[in-house]
Amino acid sequence: MILEQQLQQRSQGECEICKSAEPLELYAVPPQSAQSLDNSILICTTCLSQIEKRDEMDKNHWRCLTASMWSEVPAVQVVSYRMLKRLSAEGWAADNLDTMYLDEETLAWAKAVNDDEADEVVEIHKDALGSPLLAGDAVVLTKTLDVKGSSLNAKLGTVVKNIRLVEDNTDQIEGRIEGQVIVILTKYVRKQN
Structure with missing residues (x-):
């Protein structure tokens, strides 16, 4: 619980990517397995579902990367870099990628997960209300x-x-x-x- 409090304080209760005040979730930036202040961020459910490819990419939502890419938090920089790479077909995203600077260690972390291989949304079954369905459900x-x-x-x-x-x-x-x-x-x- 201490980690979440530290992240709340660092983020000032806003999504560290888009600055939304909607409910926030702790996200350990892959490939990190253990959650720590250095490799975790607080993000809104909109950002998280698109990062994890559960929802279709809303390109306009990600214009917030123009600001978040300059964050001093390496985990935020890594997520910003990865999302800009996924959106690199958009002119504004390509321009941001060209101007973005990451130190060698952060760049290696950002490239450690191959996000390019499947840009399509991972398809999941949803009921009439949008709730995900799993095998064995009633x-x-x-x-x-x-x-x-x-x-x-x-x-x-x-x-x-x-x-x-x-x-x-x-x-x-x-x-x-x-x-x-x-x-x-x-x-x-x-x-x-």
């Missing part, structure tokens, strides 16, 4: 569904336990209703808590 149907090729009618409010994720399509899951395995669109389910 969901509730938010609409009565007619099952194609069957006389089965899956009623609104039906609980489907132990779902499976369809690998090639994040809009679909598989579940068992009345002993029959069916494919269900994720937009018609809500994760059961």
Whole structure:
């Protein structure tokens, strides 16, 4: 808890990347495994979800890097460098990369994780409310569904336990209703808590 208090004090309760005051999370900048004041930052959920490629990149959100790249905190510099590299097709990001200065140790840290290899968003299954779905979760149907090729009618409010994720399509899951395995669109389910 002391680390989080130190980070709160250093960041003045704002995201160390975009200065947002929305809820902040502690982020240990990879490839560091142990969290310390030197290798951790406090960032908002918007920045974190895009850094971890859980959400689609909002290029305009990252214009904040123009300021954060000059931070005196090496971990902030590393994240700024990596995000500028990912956005280097944008003229403003390429210009910032050209003017950014990192000492040798910080640059080595920034290059230690190959962020270039997959710039696409890691696709995850989400329910109708945007909550992530995992294999084995239980969901509730938010609409009565007619099952194609069957006389089965899956009623609104039906609980489907132990779902499976369809690998090639994040809009679909598989579940068992009345002993029959069916494919269900994720937009018609809500994760059961």
